[in-house]
Amino acid sequence: MQLTKHAHACVTVQKDGTRLVIDPGTFTPDAAEAVAQAQAVLITHEHFDHFDEKVVAAALEAQPALQVYGTAAVSAALGRHNGRVHTVAAGDAFTVGSITATVHGHRHALIHTDIPCPDNVGYLLDDGALYHPGDAYFVPDAPVRTLLLPTSGPWTKLGEAADYVRTVKPEQIIQIHELMLSDLGQRSTATLLGEQGLTGLPIDRVEPGTTVEL
Numbered sequence: 001m002q003l004t005k006h007a008h009a010c011v012t013v014q015k016d017g018t019r020l021v022i023d024p025g026t027f028t029p030d031a032a033e034a035v036a037q038a039q040a041v042l043i044t045h046e047h048f049d050h051f052d053e054k055v056v057a058a059a060l061e062a063q064p065a066l067q068v069y070g071t072a073a074v075s076a077a078l079g080r081h082n083g084r085v086h087t088v089a090a091g092d093a094f095t096v097g098s099i100t101a102t103v104h105g106h107r108h109a110l111i112h113t114d115i116p117c118p119d120n121v122g123y124l125l126d127d128g129a130l131y132h133p134g135d136a137y138f139v140p141d142a143p144v145r146t147l148l149l150p151t152s153g154p155w156t157k158l159g160e161a162a163d164y165v166r167t168v169k170p171e172q173i174i175q176i177h178e179l180m181l182s183d184l185g186q187r188s189t190a191t192l193l194g195e196q197g198l199t200g201l202p203i204d205r206v207e208p209g210t211t212v213e214l
Contacts, residue, residue, distance in 0.1 A: 001099075001129055001214045003146075005206040006034060008179040009050050011132065011148065013125060018097030022123060022132045023050040027179050030209075035059045035066075040096040043070035044134025045108055045120040046077065049179075053077050060084065067096060071119040088121060101125050105138035109155040129214055135177070137164040144170045146214050149203065150177035151189050158189065162198035174204045174212075 004012040008027040012034050013020045021038040024031035027049045035041055035055055043051045051074060059066055060081045068078060068085045075087040086094070092103040101123050108120040122133040124140050131144045135153065137160055147170035150156055156177070165173060173193075178186055186205060195202040206212055 001126060002211050003130065003174070003206075003214055004034075004211040005174070005176075005208055006030060007208045009044075009132075009134075009150070009177045010034065011176065012038065013099065013130060015126070016098040018099050020096060020099055020125075023134070024052055024055060025049040026052045028052070031055050032059070036063070039065065040067040040069065042101065042123050042132075043068065043074045044122060044132065045071055045118050046073040047108075047118070047135065050134065051077075069094065069101075069123075071121060073118060089119075090121060099125055100127065102140075102142070104131075104140040104142075105133065105136050107136065108134070109136045111155045131168075131170075132176070137161065139164070139167050144168050146170060146172045146174060148176045149173050149193075151175050151186070151193075151203075152178050152180035158192055162193055165193065165199040165201065170201070172204065172214075173199070173201050174206055178205075 001015040006028045009023040010028040011022050019038045020040050021034045022042045024035050031052050032055045069088050072087050075085050078085045088103045104122045108117040120134045120136045124131045128143045128145050130146045132148045190203045
């Protein structure tokens with residue numbers, strides 16, 4: 001399996017000719033290009049930095065075989081498109097081409113009690129090969145080999161992130177949701193949470209546009 005990192009929370013996953021895009025949002029400049037090459041789009045929740053509604057809606061019109069998976073709010077925003085938009089929730093499982101996915105978690109992490117928490121789901125691919133949690137530190141009830149770890153945003157906390165990694169116990173960490181951190185902030189976060197810090201695991205900072213083998 002290969003992973004291509006895009007800006008912020010968006011990644012492309014490719015395996016044996018199947019290509020999925022997770023969370024193409026408005027903070028991802030090449031979101032439309034990534035979606036145009038995919039068989040399916042997986043959305044963790046409806047916030048604009050994870051779900052560029054215009055990009056995904058246009059792709060559904062232009063790509064007759066494209067499948068989209070997301071929460072009820074995502075489905076409501078897009079419409080059914082002849083059954084190609086699928087509402088998913090914790091406990092669901094589906095397959096796209098050569099890639100299997102299970103759905104985990106329920107709610108977005110708390111920002112403040114005055115701000116509503118939307119539904120948020122995480123996607124665990126290929127029996128634990130990769131887990132994208134969206135905007136939550138939800139621990140799936142299955143082993144995780146590669147964890148995509150959010151490191152910036154109004155809801156993130158470094159102490160909670162450290163405890164999250166310790167609980168999930170992945171083999172590998174790749175940073176996502178990093179756009180609100182400067183280069184210094186990203187280096188400081190990697191030091192605090194990384195191999196010599198609180199988790200004992202290195203945090204891979206994959207530059208947007210880079211593809212890595214998982």
